[in-house]
Amino acid sequence: MQAKTTCPYCGVGCGVTAELSEQDGCRTLTGVGGDPAHPASFGRLCVKGSALHETLGQHDRLRRARVDGLETELGQALDGVAERLAAIRCEHGSNAIAGYLSGQLLTEDYYIANKLFKGYLGTPHVDTNSRLCMASAVAAYKRAFGADAVPCNYEDLEEAELVVLSGSNLAWNHPVLFQRLRAAKSRNPLMRVVVIDPRVTDTCELADLFLPIAPGSDTRLFNGLLSYMAAKGRLDQRYLERHTRGSGEALAAAREDAPDIATVAHHCELDPERLETFYYWFASHLHVVTLFSQGINQSASGTDQCNAIINCHLAGGQIGLPGAGPFSITGQPNAMGGREVGGLANQLAAHMDYHTPGAIERVTRFWRTEHLTPTLPEAPGHKAMALIEAIERGEIKALWIMATNPLVSLPDSRRVRAALERCPLVIVSECMAHNDTLALADIVLPASSWAEKDGTVTNSERRISRQRGLLPPPGDACHDWQLMAGVARRMGFGEAFAHVHPAEIFDEHARLSGFENDPAAADWRIFDISGLAGLGREGYDALAPIQWPVNAAHPQGAARLFEEGRFVTGDGRARLVAVTSQPSVQQRTADAPLILNTGRIRDQWHTMTRTARAPRLMHHRPEPFIETHPEDASARGVVEGALARLHNGLGEYIGRVRLTTAQRRGEVFVPIHWNDRFASRARASELIAAVGDPLSGQPESKRGVVQLSPRPVAWEACLLLATTSGVVPEAADWWARIPLNHCQRWQLAGESLPDWFEWCEATLGDTPTLWSEDAGRGCFRAAGIREGRLTWWLAVMPPGELPEFDWLEACFAGESLDPEARRRLLAGSEASAESSGATVCSCHQVGCRTIERAIRDGSNTVEALGERLACGTQCGSCIPELKNLIEATEAQQEHADDHETVVS
Structure with missing residues (x-):
């Protein structure tokens, strides 16, 4: 049996075909593949998507609710949530309650959350982890176009003459889209690709021109481009006069900030000839797409950087055309869907804002909340980092966190932990039994996960797709919207939350998008899916992917926006915004002389709660690491493969050194994924200050300042365990845990040599069955065998001398070990076998x-x-x-x- 659904990882929104089997009334998902009919991906899946079925199973799933640390019935837990929220609201007011949501939620979950918190609890303090990845692009689009409206689609990447990738490692972070671009470039040898990034990444493999820009200088780069276009007579004056405002002010600011190529090249640390080549290519082509992502957004001036890009496209008339436009590529599967329903603290719903004339009253009437006290808030709420500050001040007394792990993802994570520890009520809805944030929850609610969740998501090109529920949630787990509706009913709001199926929520969402939304009026809203209202459950279940708007004017959706040059700004004209480059807030010091860059890696996702369940995704980069230039490493005494420490006044990060000339001198890179579940002291967010863009509220997560130094250890070890039990982390000064198919692998290191027999007994609760020791060299090997089966294996060596033991995993899969296999265990090598390497x-x-x-x-x-x-x-x-x-x-x-x- 086959079913079609959508991938839950990045914002590409790939279609997935799931293979299902059913036996004795029990349904299982046995495999996944790409959906050839899905217009976002046409059958492609990246390795994470291909391994989705390997991340399922009930092991380590959260199946029961917990209240104050005790497992309880779900109904009693929901009673507790309702009673405690009501008490806090009564004593401290609605503004003492907040929600922190996630791009992992489906649109229907998001809609109910927004309706409950803003509409019925009356608090504006609802934000989402999408604030961490897309808020600057949202703010820039709204300043330029009047709405959070991405004008492009994926076909534009294939139809462009020039594709500019700025602050995006597309090859690793959106690999299916990268493959589409590769195929398009192969079909069209005249297409050119420019990559702008401080690091040489795998994306550069496709580049005709690479600009290794100095971090934080993107505004000056694109201001320089605007100045160049004007100087060379490449502005589309007709388009500017008919469809825009503000070009004079924007150009004056650009000329002052970036008067000539030499100035830009100096500040951006670029070769002037290569810079001029980029400017010439951009100015000489009409069909140009600039695709930008976290390298642009995650900055203290991220909104200005986005607007600098948009200015250039408006100035050249490179928008609303096939193969043209400024294209922000979304980080999460439903970051855009959350924005559609008001998931950000500065939004209401259906692309309405607090400052939109009549919007508060309109939403109040639609939700029928006129009788409530208070009714809808009158002003925006706290954004993500401001939420933490409000908790610190004692203003927020209750925080409901859904489908995200802020102890790892928010900057200055030590501060976040301290704030949550002092918050009187922390509620966490989660599908996994363990993550960093769960440990601080007063009430834990079990939620559904991918393959169980049923609803819609919207990808980066505004395409709404169904994510279908294929399996029943385990235990008491429910969909997030069901959990919230259960609380709403207990608080007396049952009539407004009487939905029994996500189709009913989607219908309400679609009706609100078209409510008092006249396309001919000056205050029209471009987000309008009223054409999808009234589908009914059958039509909703069969909904095919479609791009909004979907209404009377666009019954089949719209591939791209602003084709007629009409924008959502009252007068219909886009705005060029005058921007000036600003220095990054986090600047190098004598104690922290290196710039820290953070980002995702190819095979992992966010905080690894899902991807770490698929062992093959752990093999590409199995440990936390630090990438640094060889000269920086040499100057600080760190070497390839050794452990090193990044530190500043906020915290520290320990990882294994990877030397590469792809990294600029004076800068280092670390991945964002590792956390306290998978490594000791490897949270990248601990090194990032809680500063951000004053307009968007997006943290400056792509930049920190650190010192790099060796992490001396006397020994390193590889421990394989047939079970996940044990207290291994407490028995080593540094550790990293790597889930494998048949065992758990632990990489360990310590400062002093213990008695290894005593260590085995204390740590593993077992004495070695086999062992060998070379005390002079500090080497020790041992194995535990019980009833003929290998239960654990340990090798200890001096730092840097551990060989590869990938062949050993198979030894844990067998029923028993023969004598020859036992001899090979201590030899540390398999007969006639060659290592496959990383x-x-x-x-x-x-x-x-x-x-x-x-x-x-x-x-x-x-x-x-x-x-x-x-x-x-x-x-x-x-x-x-x-x-x-x-x-x-x-x-x-x-x-x-x-x-x-x-x-x-």
């Missing part, structure tokens, strides 16, 4: 050593490697790494051949 292709589990051997044997193209090893043939995410390996291996061979010739 995983490059996660889809087919192909390691770098295997690939290097194939290259040396003559498979020296991506296609040849695919035929021989299958790497690069599924999602394509590893193709840039394959090309790098081919180049590096061939260079090594040439060097070896030259050396042999000289010796001869």
